[in-house]
Amino acid sequence: MAVLLEVRGLSKSFRGLRAVQQVAFEVPEGSITGLIGPNGAGKTTVFNLVAGVMRPDAGEVRLGGTRIDGWRPDQVCAAGVGRTFQIVKPFAGLTVRENVTVGALRKSNDVSSAQRRADEILEKLRLGPKRGMLASSLTLPDRKRLEVARALATRPRLLLLDEVMAGLRPTETDQIVAFFRELNRAEGVTILLIEHVMRAVMALAQQVVVLHHGEVIARGEPAAVVRDPAVLECYLGEETEV
Amino acid sequence: MIARLLEGVPRRGLVLLGLLLAALVVFPFFASGYLLTVGFLVLYFAYVGQSWNIMMGFAGQLSLGHSLYVGLGAYAAAALYVHFGVSPWIGLSASIAFSGLAGAVIGFLAFRFGVAGVYFAILTIAFAEFARIGFDHFAWVQGSSGFFLPVANYATNDLWNLRGSPTMFYYLMLAMSAAAFVLCHALVRSRMGYYWQAIRESPEAAEALGINVFRYKMAAVVISAAMTSLAGVVFAFYYNNLFPEQIFHISRSIELILGPIIGGIGTLVGPLVGALLLTGLAEGMREIMLQLKVDVPGVKQVFYGLCLLLVVMFLPHGVWPPLARRLGLERGGADGAARADEGKP
Numbered sequence: 001m002a003v004l005l006e007v008r009g010l011s012k013s014f015r016g017l018r019a020v021q022q023v024a025f026e027v028p029e030g031s032i033t034g035l036i037g038p039n040g041a042g043k044t045t046v047f048n049l050v051a052g053v054m055r056p057d058a059g060e061v062r063l064g065g066t067r068i069d070g071w072r073p074d075q076v077c078a079a080g081v082g083r084t085f086q087i088v089k090p091f092a093g094l095t096v097r098e099n100v101t102v103g104a105l106r107k108s109n110d111v112s113s114a115q116r117r118a119d120e121i122l123e124k125l126r127l128g129p130k131r132g133m134l135a136s137s138l139t140l141p142d143r144k145r146l147e148v149a150r151a152l153a154t155r156p157r158l159l160l161l162d163e164v165m166a167g168l169r170p171t172e173t174d175q176i177v178a179f180f181r182e183l184n185r186a187e188g189v190t191i192l193l194i195e196h197v198m199r200a201v202m203a204l205a206q207q208v209v210v211l212h213h214g215e216v217i218a219r220g221e222p223a224a225v226v227r228d229p230a231v232l233e234c235y236l237g238e239e240t241e242v
Numbered sequence: 243m244i245a246r247l248l249e250g251v252p253r254r255g256l257v258l259l260g261l262l263l264a265a266l267v268v269f270p271f272f273a274s275g276y277l278l279t280v281g282f283l284v285l286y287f288a289y290v291g292q293s294w295n296i297m298m299g300f301a302g303q304l305s306l307g308h309s310l311y312v313g314l315g316a317y318a319a320a321a322l323y324v325h326f327g328v329s330p331w332i333g334l335s336a337s338i339a340f341s342g343l344a345g346a347v348i349g350f351l352a353f354r355f356g357v358a359g360v361y362f363a364i365l366t367i368a369f370a371e372f373a374r375i376g377f378d379h380f381a382w383v384q385g386s387s388g389f390f391l392p393v394a395n396y397a398t399n400d401l402w403n404l405r406g407s408p409t410m411f412y413y414l415m416l417a418m419s420a421a422a423f424v425l426c427h428a429l430v431r432s433r434m435g436y437y438w439q440a441i442r443e444s445p446e447a448a449e450a451l452g453i454n455v456f457r458y459k460m461a462a463v464v465i466s467a468a469m470t471s472l473a474g475v476v477f478a479f480y481y482n483n484l485f486p487e488q489i490f491h492i493s494r495s496i497e498l499i500l501g502p503i504i505g506g507i508g509t510l511v512g513p514l515v516g517a518l519l520l521t522g523l524a525e526g527m528r529e530i531m532l533q534l535k536v537d538v539p540g541v542k543q544v545f546y547g548l549c550l551l552l553v554v555m556f557l558p559h560g561v562w563p564p565l566a567r568r569l570g571l572e573r574g575g576a577d578g579a580a581r582a583d584e585g586k587p
Binding site: 051053072073074077078082083085089090091092093094098101102103105106110111114150151153154 | 431432433436437439440442443444446447448449450451452453454455508
């Protein structure tokens with residue numbers, strides 16, 4: 001499989017804090033890859049570096065072979081990367097449909113075709129009945145879904161999902177997992193997801209990258225990674241003889 | 243074209259707009275000379291309010307220095323007319339160019355270097371002040387002693403040179419306000435309108451959706467500045483005198499944003515309703531005071547202050563949104579149709 005996203009030697013410090021150090025991983029085209037790690041491991045920083053919100057101190061980000069590190073977020077989006085925000089950023093004063101239409105306009109010729117595209121996506125994400133509501137009146141799980149809908153509307157090749165399942169009930173998680181799997185299978189959208197809900201990661205990801213203190217400590221298939229002693233240690237603490 | 247403009251506009255809204263337009267058209271036939279000037283002021287403030295609203299209401303950029311664009315527009319057209327006999331209809335291209343350029347400079351400085359929010363507002367004030375002080379010493383337009391246009395013979399209306407009766411200016415302003423209304427209606431429903439609103443609500447999210455935030459903010463400033471400058475042209479030819487201390491003064495900038503704030507920021511009808519309320523009532527108050535032989539200076543300012551206070555306290559989104567609901571019309575946003583169909587929670 002061809003590599004869609006390639007990250008090499010990626011580093012970023014905030015003042016003295018080294019948030020991301022020499023991170024390297026690949027996301028194969030058409031795959032679903034999970035990015036996991038304890039709180040503060042640097043997962044969201046990696047996303048922000050890929051999405052162009054921040055400039056890396058060192059390292060490269062390549063999308064389909066083209067270097068995109070240092071690009072502005074709108075340029076990264078135009079190159080085919082859609083992202084959601086962990087702390088959701090809905091256009092609060094606009095309706096659900098308008099929110100998604102803004103994203104759809106990226107690849108639409110006119111407003112009415114963007115609106116139709118928005119309606120299709122909202123239907124798939126079960127937000128159809130709420131399309132006339134203001135985004136500010138949505139519940140948090142719905143706002144997370146709206147983030148996904150908006151990002152998808154830009155027709156990305158690579159979708160970056162930042163904890164979109166946090167706060168969902170198990171049945172809702174299963175629904176959205178099924179949605180992502182179908183999206184990946186039917187439309188070939190490559191997905192890189194940050195997730196704490198292990199149930200979702202195990203069900204979705206073919207490959208998992210584990211970050212700890214800004215460094216990659218393990219990579220591989222989910223079932224193997226969760227048995228990796230280094231991973232267990234960072235999540236559960238060191239095993240001590242009693 | 244017209245069908246697309248009307249798409250999704252509630253029928254009731256169209257009827258009401260038609261009635262309002264008809265009332266404004268026949269108004270001069272019944273109004274006294276004094277009332278006609280009040281009518282002119284209402285339309286003037288409706289127009290500049292609409293222009294300012296593009297920046298603040300749509301794109302979320304607060305300008306407190308719009309008197310800059312009024313003044314530049316006024317001086318450019320007036321100077322060309324007085325010095326070279328150029329018709330204001332041609333001179334207005336210079337007005338648009340100067341104001342648009344000024345807007346572009348301010349926008350570039352602010353948006354390139356991350357000046358946002360109140361700091362951006364202060365920057366807009368600063369530029370208006372630069373212009374005020376600069377024009378005070380600008381000998382070509384008589385500096386602080388004031389620039390005067392030759393006063394017209396009111397017997398005939400010369401539309402080409404904008405020399406004529408208040409009635410002519412009233413209809414000119416009406417045409418401009420109506421055109422600004424239609425333009426804003428089209429803009430807010432266009433791709434650019436969606437992008438502006440996205441930037442207003444969350445610049446980070448807008449960027450992540452592929453919107454070049456810098457470019458669209460610049461467009462908002464330049465369009466708003468250019469539109470505002472046309473009001474300056476009319477202002478110059480209506481009043482026939484220009485003083486830097488007056489036209490660029492910050493109180494002028496504040497005055498022109500009160501209409502849309504009272505009426506409803508980001509709405510299409512808000513600037514008109516606000517201008518109608520503020521100008522109409524303030525002048526009405528003055529008239530009543532005159533009739534009652536109460537001569538108290540500053541009544542208008544007190545009234546403005548009171549209106550603002552009441553609106554901020556009881557109608558934080560302005561007069562129009564609740565009024566629109568009363569009239570059975572939904573908020574005039576980009577997706578008004580969908581809201582009207584499904585209703586808001």
